[in-house]
Amino acid sequence: MSGDFADKFKKAVHNNFNLSREHYVDMEGKYDFFLQLTDLLVEKIQKPAEWRTQALHILDVGCGTGISTARLQQLFPNATVEGLDFSEEMLEEAKKNLPDVKFVCGDGETLSEYYAGQTFDLIIYPASIFLMPHQAQALDEANRLLAPGGVVAASVLLGLKEKNYTEMESLPPFKGIIKNEDLATLMEEYFTGVTVEKIQIELDREKATSIYKIEALSAGAFPGKPYEERQEAMQAVIAEAEAKNLQLVQEWNLLTGYKK
Secondary structure, three states: HHHHHHHHHHHHHHHHOOOHHHHHHHHHHHHHHHHHHHHHHHOOOOHHHHHOOOOOOEEEEEEOOHHHHHHHHHHHHHHEEEEOOOOOOHHHHHHHHHOOEEEOOOOOOOOHHHHHHEEEEEEEOOOOOHHHHOOHEEEEEEEHHEEEEEEEEEEEEEEEEOOHHHOEEEEEEEOOOOOOHHHHHHHOOEEEEEEEEEEEEEEEEEHHHHHHOHHHHHHHHOOOOOHHHHHHHHHHHHHHHHHOOOEEEEEEEEEEEEEE
Protein backbone atom coordinates (compact mmCIF):
# COMPACT_ATOMS: atom_id res chain seq x y z
CA MET A 1 0.00 0.00 0.00
CA SER A 2 1.49 3.36 -1.06
CA GLY A 3 2.45 5.85 1.61
CA ASP A 4 -0.06 8.49 0.55
CA PHE A 5 -2.95 6.03 0.36
CA ALA A 6 -2.00 4.42 3.67
CA ASP A 7 -1.96 7.84 5.32
CA LYS A 8 -5.42 8.65 3.94
CA PHE A 9 -6.71 5.25 5.04
CA LYS A 10 -5.38 5.69 8.57
CA LYS A 11 -6.83 9.19 8.77
CA ALA A 12 -10.26 7.88 7.75
CA VAL A 13 -10.07 5.07 10.34
CA HIS A 14 -8.99 7.58 13.00
CA ASN A 15 -11.89 9.91 12.20
CA ASN A 16 -14.42 7.06 12.17
CA PHE A 17 -13.29 5.80 15.58
CA ASN A 18 -13.45 9.30 17.02
CA LEU A 19 -17.11 9.29 15.96
CA SER A 20 -17.75 5.79 17.34
CA ARG A 21 -17.54 6.32 21.10
CA GLU A 22 -21.26 6.63 21.88
CA HIS A 23 -22.46 3.75 19.72
CA TYR A 24 -19.53 1.56 20.81
CA VAL A 25 -20.33 2.06 24.49
CA ASP A 26 -24.03 1.41 23.88
CA MET A 27 -23.41 -1.81 21.95
CA GLU A 28 -20.88 -3.17 24.45
CA GLY A 29 -23.23 -2.40 27.34
CA LYS A 30 -25.89 -4.58 25.71
CA TYR A 31 -23.82 -7.48 24.43
CA ASP A 32 -20.30 -7.57 26.00
CA PHE A 33 -19.18 -8.23 22.44
CA PHE A 34 -15.53 -7.18 22.65
CA LEU A 35 -15.20 -8.51 26.19
CA GLN A 36 -16.18 -11.96 24.96
CA LEU A 37 -13.89 -11.63 21.95
CA THR A 38 -11.01 -10.87 24.35
CA ASP A 39 -11.87 -14.02 26.32
CA LEU A 40 -11.85 -16.15 23.17
CA LEU A 41 -8.48 -14.76 22.10
CA VAL A 42 -6.82 -15.25 25.49
CA GLU A 43 -8.05 -18.87 25.55
CA LYS A 44 -5.86 -19.53 22.49
CA ILE A 45 -2.63 -18.61 24.28
CA GLN A 46 -0.80 -21.88 24.98
CA LYS A 47 0.83 -21.14 28.32
CA PRO A 48 0.77 -22.98 31.66
CA ALA A 49 -2.13 -22.09 33.96
CA GLU A 50 0.28 -20.45 36.41
CA TRP A 51 1.12 -17.83 33.76
CA ARG A 52 -2.19 -16.20 34.69
CA THR A 53 -0.91 -15.44 38.19
CA GLN A 54 2.55 -14.13 37.29
CA ALA A 55 3.60 -10.47 37.35
CA LEU A 56 3.37 -10.02 33.60
CA HIS A 57 3.69 -6.83 31.56
CA ILE A 58 0.87 -6.65 28.98
CA LEU A 59 0.28 -4.16 26.16
CA ASP A 60 -3.25 -3.78 24.76
CA VAL A 61 -2.82 -2.32 21.26
CA GLY A 62 -6.00 -0.74 19.94
CA CYS A 63 -7.57 -0.77 23.39
CA GLY A 64 -10.48 1.51 22.40
CA THR A 65 -12.66 2.35 25.38
CA GLY A 66 -10.68 0.00 27.63
CA ILE A 67 -13.07 -2.98 27.53
CA SER A 68 -10.25 -5.38 26.62
CA THR A 69 -7.85 -3.65 29.04
CA ALA A 70 -10.19 -4.17 31.99
CA ARG A 71 -10.76 -7.78 31.00
CA LEU A 72 -7.03 -8.43 30.79
CA GLN A 73 -6.65 -7.05 34.31
CA GLN A 74 -9.26 -9.55 35.49
CA LEU A 75 -7.75 -12.48 33.61
CA PHE A 76 -4.17 -11.64 34.72
CA PRO A 77 -4.66 -10.19 38.22
CA ASN A 78 -0.94 -9.76 38.98
CA ALA A 79 -0.09 -8.18 35.64
CA THR A 80 0.60 -4.57 34.73
CA VAL A 81 -1.64 -3.80 31.75
CA GLU A 82 -1.10 -0.74 29.56
CA GLY A 83 -3.23 0.44 26.64
CA LEU A 84 -2.59 2.24 23.37
CA ASP A 85 -5.10 3.63 20.87
CA PHE A 86 -5.01 6.39 18.29
CA SER A 87 -8.57 7.64 18.87
CA GLU A 88 -8.64 10.44 21.39
CA GLU A 89 -12.38 10.01 21.96
CA MET A 90 -12.15 6.29 22.64
CA LEU A 91 -9.25 6.85 25.03
CA GLU A 92 -11.19 9.48 26.96
CA GLU A 93 -13.77 6.79 27.72
CA ALA A 94 -11.01 4.33 28.69
CA LYS A 95 -9.37 6.84 31.04
CA LYS A 96 -12.72 7.62 32.65
CA ASN A 97 -13.37 3.93 33.34
CA LEU A 98 -9.78 2.96 34.27
CA PRO A 99 -8.09 6.00 35.83
CA ASP A 100 -5.17 3.98 37.23
CA VAL A 101 -4.12 2.47 33.90
CA LYS A 102 -1.40 4.05 31.77
CA PHE A 103 -2.93 4.85 28.38
CA VAL A 104 -1.04 6.27 25.42
CA CYS A 105 -2.54 7.93 22.36
CA GLY A 106 -0.46 6.61 19.49
CA ASP A 107 -0.02 4.51 16.36
CA GLY A 108 0.06 0.74 16.76
CA GLU A 109 2.49 0.47 13.84
CA THR A 110 5.25 2.35 15.70
CA LEU A 111 5.19 0.90 19.22
CA SER A 112 8.88 1.51 19.95
CA GLU A 113 8.24 5.24 19.60
CA TYR A 114 6.24 5.08 22.84
CA TYR A 115 7.75 2.08 24.66
CA ALA A 116 11.49 2.24 23.94
CA GLY A 117 13.44 0.32 26.54
CA GLN A 118 10.39 -1.62 27.77
CA THR A 119 9.52 -5.26 27.20
CA PHE A 120 6.17 -7.03 27.35
CA ASP A 121 5.19 -10.63 28.02
CA LEU A 122 1.98 -10.29 26.01
CA ILE A 123 1.18 -7.86 23.21
CA ILE A 124 -2.45 -8.22 22.24
CA TYR A 125 -4.42 -6.69 19.37
CA PRO A 126 -8.01 -7.30 20.53
CA ALA A 127 -9.61 -5.90 17.35
CA SER A 128 -7.14 -3.56 15.74
CA ILE A 129 -4.34 -4.97 13.60
CA PHE A 130 -6.74 -5.71 10.74
CA LEU A 131 -7.05 -1.91 10.34
CA MET A 132 -3.30 -1.30 10.08
CA PRO A 133 -2.03 -0.86 6.51
CA HIS A 134 1.60 -1.62 7.46
CA GLN A 135 1.11 -4.91 9.27
CA ALA A 136 4.66 -6.14 8.70
CA GLN A 137 6.00 -3.03 10.40
CA ALA A 138 3.54 -3.46 13.27
CA LEU A 139 4.59 -7.10 13.82
CA ASP A 140 8.27 -6.23 13.62
CA GLU A 141 7.78 -3.59 16.30
CA ALA A 142 5.87 -6.05 18.50
CA ASN A 143 8.62 -8.64 18.08
CA ARG A 144 11.24 -6.14 19.24
CA LEU A 145 9.28 -5.33 22.39
CA LEU A 146 8.40 -8.90 23.37
CA ALA A 147 10.31 -10.44 26.25
CA PRO A 148 11.84 -13.93 25.79
CA GLY A 149 8.97 -16.41 25.78
CA GLY A 150 6.51 -13.61 25.07
CA VAL A 151 3.27 -13.93 23.14
CA VAL A 152 1.54 -11.88 20.46
CA ALA A 153 -2.20 -12.39 19.94
CA ALA A 154 -4.70 -10.78 17.58
CA SER A 155 -8.37 -11.03 16.67
CA VAL A 156 -8.85 -10.20 13.00
CA LEU A 157 -12.20 -9.31 11.46
CA LEU A 158 -12.70 -11.00 8.09
CA GLY A 159 -16.05 -9.42 7.37
CA LEU A 160 -19.84 -9.64 7.56
CA LYS A 161 -21.01 -12.87 5.91
CA GLU A 162 -23.80 -15.41 5.68
CA LYS A 163 -23.02 -18.38 7.90
CA ASN A 164 -22.96 -20.95 5.08
CA TYR A 165 -21.58 -18.47 2.53
CA THR A 166 -24.93 -18.28 0.78
CA GLU A 167 -25.00 -15.49 -1.75
CA MET A 168 -27.09 -12.50 -0.72
CA GLU A 169 -28.15 -9.75 -3.07
CA SER A 170 -27.88 -6.96 -0.49
CA LEU A 171 -24.65 -8.11 1.16
CA PRO A 172 -21.65 -6.64 -0.65
CA PRO A 173 -18.63 -8.92 -1.09
CA PHE A 174 -15.96 -8.06 1.47
CA LYS A 175 -13.09 -6.49 -0.46
CA GLY A 176 -10.73 -5.46 2.28
CA ILE A 177 -7.91 -3.14 1.26
CA ILE A 178 -5.65 -4.99 3.71
CA LYS A 179 -5.10 -8.70 3.03
CA ASN A 180 -6.03 -9.96 6.48
CA GLU A 181 -6.49 -13.54 5.26
CA ASP A 182 -2.69 -13.59 4.81
CA LEU A 183 -1.87 -12.26 8.27
CA ALA A 184 -1.10 -15.69 9.76
CA THR A 185 1.51 -16.31 7.06
CA LEU A 186 3.01 -12.88 7.70
CA MET A 187 3.18 -13.58 11.44
CA GLU A 188 5.30 -16.68 10.75
CA GLU A 189 8.07 -14.40 9.50
CA TYR A 190 8.37 -12.82 12.95
CA PHE A 191 7.10 -15.43 15.43
CA THR A 192 7.14 -19.17 16.02
CA GLY A 193 4.31 -21.58 16.81
CA VAL A 194 1.74 -19.43 15.02
CA THR A 195 -1.82 -20.70 15.40
CA VAL A 196 -4.98 -19.57 13.65
CA GLU A 197 -8.61 -20.38 14.35
CA LYS A 198 -11.54 -19.09 12.33
CA ILE A 199 -14.72 -18.37 14.27
CA GLN A 200 -18.17 -17.11 13.35
CA ILE A 201 -20.19 -14.90 15.69
CA GLU A 202 -23.91 -15.09 14.92
CA LEU A 203 -25.84 -11.84 14.65
CA ASP A 204 -29.57 -11.49 15.17
CA ARG A 205 -31.46 -8.36 14.11
CA GLU A 206 -30.83 -6.41 17.31
CA LYS A 207 -27.15 -7.28 17.62
CA ALA A 208 -26.43 -6.63 13.94
CA THR A 209 -28.19 -3.26 14.10
CA SER A 210 -26.31 -2.26 17.25
CA ILE A 211 -22.88 -3.34 16.00
CA TYR A 212 -23.23 -1.64 12.64
CA LYS A 213 -24.44 1.60 14.18
CA ILE A 214 -20.79 1.97 15.19
CA GLU A 215 -19.39 4.38 12.65
CA ALA A 216 -16.06 2.62 12.20
CA LEU A 217 -17.61 -0.82 11.65
CA SER A 218 -20.32 0.33 9.28
CA ALA A 219 -17.70 2.20 7.22
CA GLY A 220 -15.76 -1.05 6.81
CA ALA A 221 -18.84 -3.04 5.78
CA PHE A 222 -20.21 -0.42 3.38
CA PRO A 223 -17.24 1.70 2.27
CA GLY A 224 -17.81 4.94 0.42
CA LYS A 225 -21.36 5.49 1.67
CA PRO A 226 -22.48 8.28 4.03
CA TYR A 227 -23.48 7.12 7.51
CA GLU A 228 -27.27 7.19 6.95
CA GLU A 229 -26.91 5.20 3.73
CA ARG A 230 -24.78 2.64 5.57
CA GLN A 231 -27.56 2.20 8.12
CA GLU A 232 -30.14 1.73 5.37
CA ALA A 233 -27.86 -0.79 3.65
CA MET A 234 -27.47 -2.76 6.88
CA GLN A 235 -31.22 -2.90 7.40
CA ALA A 236 -31.61 -4.21 3.85
CA VAL A 237 -29.10 -6.99 4.60
CA ILE A 238 -30.96 -7.91 7.81
CA ALA A 239 -34.33 -7.91 6.04
CA GLU A 240 -33.07 -10.17 3.25
CA ALA A 241 -31.51 -12.59 5.73
CA GLU A 242 -34.76 -12.83 7.67
CA ALA A 243 -36.88 -13.22 4.53
CA LYS A 244 -34.68 -16.08 3.27
CA ASN A 245 -34.14 -17.63 6.72
CA LEU A 246 -30.40 -17.06 6.51
CA GLN A 247 -27.95 -16.47 9.35
CA LEU A 248 -25.69 -13.39 9.40
CA VAL A 249 -22.31 -13.76 11.07
CA GLN A 250 -19.16 -11.82 11.66
CA GLU A 251 -16.18 -13.97 10.74
CA TRP A 252 -12.92 -13.59 12.69
CA ASN A 253 -9.50 -15.18 12.80
CA LEU A 254 -7.91 -15.65 16.22
CA LEU A 255 -4.12 -15.61 15.88
CA THR A 256 -1.31 -16.30 18.35
CA GLY A 257 2.45 -16.44 17.99
CA TYR A 258 5.50 -16.73 20.24
CA LYS A 259 8.86 -14.99 20.48
CA LYS A 260 11.45 -16.86 18.43
